[in-house]
Amino acid sequence: MTFPGGTHDIWLRNWMAAAGINQKSVGIITIPPPQMVANMKVDNMEGYCVGEPWNGVAASQNIGFTHIASQDIWKNHPEKALVVNNAFAANKEDLKKVMKAIIEACKWLDVMSNRKKAASWLTKPNYVNAPLQVIEARLMGSNDLGCDLGVQKYKDDYMTFYNNGIVNMPRKSHAMWFMAQYVRFGLLKAEPAYKALADKLVMSDLFAEVAKEMAVPVQPDMQAFKTTYDVSFDPNNIATYLKTTKR
Numbered sequence: 001m002t003f004p005g006g007t008h009d010i011w012l013r014n015w016m017a018a019a020g021i022n023q024k025s026v027g028i029i030t031i032p033p034p035q036m037v038a039n040m041k042v043d044n045m046e047g048y049c050v051g052e053p054w055n056g057v058a059a060s061q062n063i064g065f066t067h068i069a070s071q072d073i074w075k076n077h078p079e080k081a082l083v084v085n086n087a088f089a090a091n092k093e094d095l096k097k098v099m100k101a102i103i104e105a106c107k108w109l110d111v112m113s114n115r116k117k118a119a120s121w122l123t124k125p126n127y128v129n130a131p132l133q134v135i136e137a138r139l140m141g142s143n144d145l146g147c148d149l150g151v152q153k154y155k156d157d158y159m160t161f162y163n164n165g166i167v168n169m170p171r172k173s174h175a176m177w178f179m180a181q182y183v184r185f186g187l188l189k190a191e192p193a194y195k196a197l198a199d200k201l202v203m204s205d206l207f208a209e210v211a212k213e214m215a216v217p218v219q220p221d222m223q224a225f226k227t228t229y230d231v232s233f234d235p236n237n238i239a240t241y242l243k244t245t246k247r
Helices: 007-018 033-041 054-060 086-090 092-109 112-122 132-139 172-184 194-201 204-214 238-244
Strands: 142-144 151-153
Touching: 007 172, 033 054, 054 132, 054 142, 086 092, 092 112, 092 204, 112 132, 132 142, 172 194, 172 238
Parallel strands: none
Antiparallel strands: 142 151
16 A cells, blocks of 8 residues: 555555455555556565556556455545645635635546546656556546456546535545544554544635635535445444444
């Protein structure tokens, strides 16, 4: 996986738990995304969890296949976040401008006809530096799974960047879900102050200002939700969730 405690680490552990795999019986290591395919090619590892297009690259080189995608584990799941330090967070007007620029870019990316142009930029060496056809296909929701498994075409659950504001809104419930996973999988030895930390870190009020100024719909938060293979997660009752999850 790509980083300890990062999203890909959690997708991997969540999938292993659902599959009944004892995580203490396998080695989970950190590899930078661009080095994933090369490390599997020389048998340094047997599989990996990483963002696109590196799954597609492995398939195109006949080195591996896509067993499961993150949208199969949690449809419309959160992934990347805009994170700033305290000094920049205090400069609210500049931060709002950055947030607005990102939302504008996300809206542009959700126009499917723009994605081929985005792929042409991302393929360059100073960006992702992966084959154009692989980046383009994965952005368009067409996944060649590899190993003669065929092409998986996602229709209502391909990668989105705006989706009527659903993607862009930071949710405290999501932050609390990830903290619960850290406890569940032993990355934290003691339970944190879930709500207090989420309140401190997630700038919901500032996002609401930006959303109002850009006419972006604000989504509900702090509601229970369920991922594909897990039990329901209620951010208001995390203790019950942890008692009923597979480790």
